[in-house]
Amino acid sequence: MRTRLSLFLLLSLLLFLSSCAVVLSWKKEEFRNCNQTPFCKRARSRKPGSSPFLAADVSISDGDLVAKLVPREPDPDQEDQEPPARPLALTLSAYRDGVMRVKIDEDYPPQESPHKRRFQVPDVIVSEFESKKLWLQRVSTERVGGDEGVSSIVYLSDEYEGVVRHDPFEVYVRERSSGDRVLSMNSHGLFDFEQLREKKEGEDWEERFRSHTDTRPYGPQSISFDVSFYGADFVYGIPERAASLALKPTRGPGIDHSEPYRLFNLDVFEYLHDSPFGLYGAIPFMISHGKARGTSGFFWLNAAEMQIDVLGEGWDADSGISLPSSQKRVDTFWMSEAGIVDAFFFIGPGPKDVVKQYVGVTGNPAMPQLFATAYHQCRWNYRDEEDVENVDAKFDEHDIPYDVLWLDIEHTDGKRYFTWDKVLFPHPEEMQRKLAAKGRHMVTIVDPHIKRDESYHIHKEASKNGYYVKDASGNDFEGWCWPGSSSYIDMLSPEIRSWWADKFSFENYVGSTPSLYIWNDMNEPSVFNGPELTMPRDALHYGGVEHRELHNANGYYFHMATSDGLLKRGNGNDRPFVLSRAFFPGSQRYGAVWTGDNTAEWDQLRVSVPMILTLGLTGLSFSGADVGGFFGNPEPELLVRWYQLGAYYPFFRAHAHQDTKRREPWLFGERNTELMRDAIRTRYMLLPFFYTLFREANVTGVPVVRPLWMEFPFDEATFDKDEAFMVGNSLLVQGIFTERAKHVSVYLPGKESWYDLRTGTAYLGSKTHKLEAPEDHVPAFQRAGTIIPRRDRFRRSTTQTVNDPYTLVIALNSSQTAEGELYIDDGKSFEFKHGAYIHRRFVFKGGKLTSLNMAPATSGNLPFKSECIIERIIILGHAGGPKNALIEPGNLKAQVEFGPLLLQGRSSSGVLTIRKPGIRIADDWTIKVL
Numbered sequence: 054m055r056t057r058l059s060l061f062l063l064l065s066l067l068l069f070l071s072s073c074a075v076v077l078s079w080k081k082e083e084f085r086n087c088n089q090t091p092f093c094k095r096a097r098s099r100k101p102g103s104s105p106f107l108a109a110d111v112s113i114s115d116g117d118l119v120a121k122l123v124p125r126e127p128d129p130d131q132e133d134q135e136p137p138a139r140p141l142a143l144t145l146s147a148y149r150d151g152v153m154r155v156k157i158d159e160d161y162p163p164q165e166s167p168h169k170r171r172f173q174v175p176d177v178i179v180s181e182f183e184s185k186k187l188w189l190q191r192v193s194t195e196r197v198g199g200d201e202g203v204s205s206i207v208y209l210s211d212e213y214e215g216v217v218r219h220d221p222f223e224v225y226v227r228e229r230s231s232g233d234r235v236l237s238m239n240s241h242g243l244f245d246f247e248q249l250r251e252k253k254e255g256e257d258w259e260e261r262f263r264s265h266t267d268t269r270p271y272g273p274q275s276i277s278f279d280v281s282f283y284g285a286d287f288v289y290g291i292p293e294r295a296a297s298l299a300l301k302p303t304r305g306p307g308i309d310h311s312e313p314y315r316l317f318n319l320d321v322f323e324y325l326h327d328s329p330f331g332l333y334g335a336i337p338f339m340i341s342h343g344k345a346r347g348t349s350g351f352f353w354l355n356a357a358e359m360q361i362d363v364l365g366e367g368w369d370a371d372s373g374i375s376l377p378s379s380q381k382r383v384d385t386f387w388m389s390e391a392g393i394v395d396a397f398f399f400i401g402p403g404p405k406d407v408v409k410q411y412v413g414v415t416g417n418p419a420m421p422q423l424f425a426t427a428y429h430q431c432r433w434n435y436r437d438e439e440d441v442e443n444v445d446a447k448f449d450e451h452d453i454p455y456d457v458l459w460l461d462i463e464h465t466d467g468k469r470y471f472t473w474d475k476v477l478f479p480h481p482e483e484m485q486r487k488l489a490a491k492g493r494h495m496v497t498i499v500d501p502h503i504k505r506d507e508s509y510h511i512h513k514e515a516s517k518n519g520y521y522v523k524d525a526s527g528n529d530f531e532g533w534c535w536p537g538s539s540s541y542i543d544m545l546s547p548e549i550r551s552w553w554a555d556k557f558s559f560e561n562y563v564g565s566t567p568s569l570y571i572w573n574d575m576n577e578p579s580v581f582n583g584p585e586l587t588m589p590r591d592a593l594h595y596g597g598v599e600h601r602e603l604h605n606a607n608g609y610y611f612h613m614a615t616s617d618g619l620l621k622r623g624n625g626n627d628r629p630f631v632l633s634r635a636f637f638p639g640s641q642r643y644g645a646v647w648t649g650d651n652t653a654e655w656d657q658l659r660v661s662v663p664m665i666l667t668l669g670l671t672g673l674s675f676s677g678a679d680v681g682g683f684f685g686n687p688e689p690e691l692l693v694r695w696y697q698l699g700a701y702y703p704f705f706r707a708h709a710h711q712d713t714k715r716r717e718p719w720l721f722g723e724r725n726t727e728l729m730r731d732a733i734r735t736r737y738m739l740l741p742f743f744y745t746l747f748r749e750a751n752v753t754g755v756p757v758v759r760p761l762w763m764e765f766p767f768d769e770a771t772f773d774k775d776e777a778f779m780v781g782n783s784l785l786v787q788g789i790f791t792e793r794a795k796h797v798s799v800y801l802p803g804k805e806s807w808y809d810l811r812t813g814t815a816y817l818g819s820k821t822h823k824l825e826a827p828e829d830h831v832p833a834f835q836r837a838g839t840i841i842p843r844r845d846r847f848r849r850s851t852t853q854t855v856n857d858p859y860t861l862v863i864a865l866n867s868s869q870t871a872e873g874e875l876y877i878d879d880g881k882s883f884e885f886k887h888g889a890y891i892h893r894r895f896v897f898k899g900g901k902l903t904s905l906n907m908a909p910a911t912s913g914n915l916p917f918k919s920e921c922i923i924e925r926i927i928i929l930g931h932a933g934g935p936k937n938a939l940i941e942p943g944n945l946k947a948q949v950e951f952g953p954l955l956l957q958g959r960s961s962s963g964v965l966t967i968r969k970p971g972i973r974i975a976d977d978w979t980i981k982v983l
């Protein structure tokens with residue numbers, strides 16, 4: 054979330070503040086590139102077809118296909134090539150719903166116990182996944198050409214099968230009927246697996262980078278292979294980086310000196326807005342999409358440093374390898390420093406199918422509390438209790454709703470987390486209670502670096518119990534972070550995680566109250582004096598696991614332990630809220646993430662959209678970027694535009710660096726206050742819609758905000774668009790990313806119309822519209838055929854809206870039809886898991902609006918009750934001119950009007966409004982417009 058306080062940094066900060074041009078203070082030389090990373094350099098120099106393995110001894114065992122990958126006899130012409138000494142073990146498993154899993158590890162002989170086993174990441178795959186396993190019964194053989202053409206084939210589903218070609222070794226998924234391929238591994242013969250071995254005389258395994266030495270006691274152990282996506286036009290995914298949504302090729306004809314996409318969680322100071330460089334989190338999950346085939350996905354569960362090339366067309370022109378398929382495809386190349394191959398092939402065939410398949414493995418996103426989906430106010434730092442009180446009061450004074458006030462590191466006693474600065478925050482409980490009285494919440498920061506101070510209880514216990522990560526020589530690892538000399542809790546251990554979780558009880562976290570939630574920052578982990586500002590790779594975790602093997606999951610375990618802490622405290626019936634900067638597959642189960650330390654620049658506003666879309670595609674639905682930009686001082690116009698766009702981020706928080714000027718929404722004159730108030734109110738108005746989408750994400754994994762192609766998978770014009778996005782299936786939002794923009798171009802996909810969210814004006818689909826750039830909002834359009842629920846009364850915070858009435862906005866399509874949903878629960882507890890919720894489906898068809906119950910019949914045992922009514926129904930695009938509405942049951946009449954106010958004083962024509970129909974949200978009813 055911020056800079057390091059080294060002299061170094063202060064210097065570059067000064068430099069930055071004094072330059073008005075684009076910031077270039079990203080410290081490139083502090084980070085390794087591929088050439089400085091031996092495993093990456095070695096892998097990238099490998100030639101297609103050089104893979105030494107062939108598959109042998111194929112059979113079925115315990116419902117899986119198993120085989121040995123046997124090294125080929127060494128090629129006498131290539132003396133320098135070291136053939137792997139031992140065979141590898143391959144296991145291929147099939148799962149329901151279109152998932153194939155391939156594991157490749159060393160083939161440990163049962164009699165020997167090796168001194169070191171390769172690391173398999175625990176606690177990521179959800180237990181439900183194993184219950185979906187298909188018990189493979191038999192494997193059939195296919196022979197194309199001579200003996201070399203032998204393949205083993207297993208059943209995946211009625212449409213798909215998995216194929217292992219023996220020599221050369223290759224694995225792929227294909228369609229049974231057409232034989233068309235979907236996804237393949239090692240089709241270009243780049244698979245390589247460096248096995249653990251004894252060090253040879255005179256061999257040097259150490260690696261040096263800048264002033265750091267990595268002892269690498271186990272030597273080279275990297276893995277690499279190629280993966281091809283068939284029928285694909287583009288690939289997406291593999292966060293986190295500030296880059297376009299559709300991933301550009303990094304190797305191939307005409308691409309010089311591009312780095313591969315890096316997945317290595319780092320605290321990157323002032324990141325650039327268009328770079329393959331990896332940031333705070335890593336999800337090794339790639340999705341392809343194309344007109345010819347649809348969507349497929351590939352996920353490699355591995356927590357070591359990874360580098361991925363997207364190979365440009367023609368990269369393999371002189372390799373002599375031609376794939377037996379004329380399908381268009383995208384080739385990629387995956388490299389990891391350690392671990393095993395644990396790869397998941399997701400068959401799709403639609404974008405939502407792939408996301409569902411992925412969360413079927415790594416878990417569904419948690420359902421947040423309602424308050425967490427509203428607006429958050431943060432800054433490094435709200436100084437003291439008086440500051441908190443003033444900021445809180447100003448929101449009310451300016452009629453701006455907000456739900457959460459955040460405290461950054463300065464609230465603690467000397468960066469000792471779980472403590473309060475006694476002078477600045479002498480009455481933390483009272484402070485929280487005052488906020489809670491207005492229905493507001495507080496979030497405090499708890500970071501993973503623990504101050505080495507004998508009088509600090511966390512440190513005392515952790516050092517006594519041996520809970521810290523160890524350095525290569527077995528002592529507690531010490532690094533430099535905010536509190537000075539620090540050690541780091543080893544969250545890989547379940548016992549240590551449980552100890553940590555207990556620290557969040559109200560007794561242990563003195564000064565915390567039930568309205569307090571948590572922010573985990575710096576959990577990559579950030580180590581100011583470490584190599585690349587993180588922990589040395591030869592540091593040791595629980596069970597002798599090297600840090601290099603689990604680095605990318607480090608923050609994940611910390612997030613997990615913190616979230617478990619909030620679950621444990623109190624009565625255990627309060628959904629946790631924990632924001633994390635670092636993430637890994639599965640983080641979606643533990644809370645929200647944000648895009649880290651961005652900068653107050655227009656380009657960074659722009660890149661926030663592909664960053665958030667990518668996170669959503671890879672399971673992390675609840676994400677956002679710091680509104681306003683963390684570093685630097687945004688011009689009021691940029692700040693306003695950021696609020697206007699940020700109001701549609703799933704996670705909506707303003708945040709700012711300590712050295713920036715104060716920028717609460719009322720500090721820039723009346724007009725700007727009004728504009729920011731409008732933006733925040735738009736979010737509050739749409740909260741019923743957002744909350745319904747959070748529930749959809751919770752149940753299906755389909756993200757709250759989506760790339761256009763997820764909703765319009767056949768509209769090619771959308772495939773590489775990342776300046777606009779969908780909120781659910783109903784709303785298209787177009788950002789404005791330039792100063793003093795006069796116009797804005799918006800591409801509206803699909804054949805049906807779109808309605809301006811504010812004016813109700815209709816626009817045609819499949820068309821780019823050049824519109825005047827409005828000052829008071831960013832363009833947003835409701836898709837014809839949808840119904841959006843909203844709440845139009847403005848309150849101080851969400852807690853105060855629970856009894857407020859709803860408005861339904863019905864946008865009819867050319868068949869005079871529309872559908873939508875509304876999900877409501879208590880916004881707080883876990884009772885929704887036992888059916889305590891209301892879930893309605895609204896269908897407008899044949900001139901009649903019907904409200905249907907979507908909750909399963911079992912929901913009777915723990916009902917959630919709501920007396921809320923619908924106060925207004927707005928119908929856009931109605932062909933007739935009806936005068937009356939007839940409500941059943943009851944045979945009641947309601948008034949129908951034209952030309953309503955949609956939002957904030959703008960009127961429009963040709964719109965029907967049914968006022969005060971007097972129906973309850975919880976009931977079944979119909980309204981016929983006559």
Ligand SMILES: *[C@@H]1O[C@H](CO)[C@@H](O)[C@H](O)[C@H]1NC(C)=O
Nearest residue numbers: 417418419420421628751752
């Ligand atoms: C939804 O969220 C809850 C609470 O976070 C979680 O326990 C559950 O597993 C999630 N998924 C589903 C399908 O309910």
Ligand SMILES: *[C@@H]1O[C@H](CO)[C@@H](O)[C@H](O)[C@H]1NC(C)=O
Nearest residue numbers: 838839866867868870871872
């Ligand atoms: C109109 O909307 C309904 C509901 O979303 C949908 O089922 C139908 O296919 C749409 N009709 C057209 C012509 O797009």
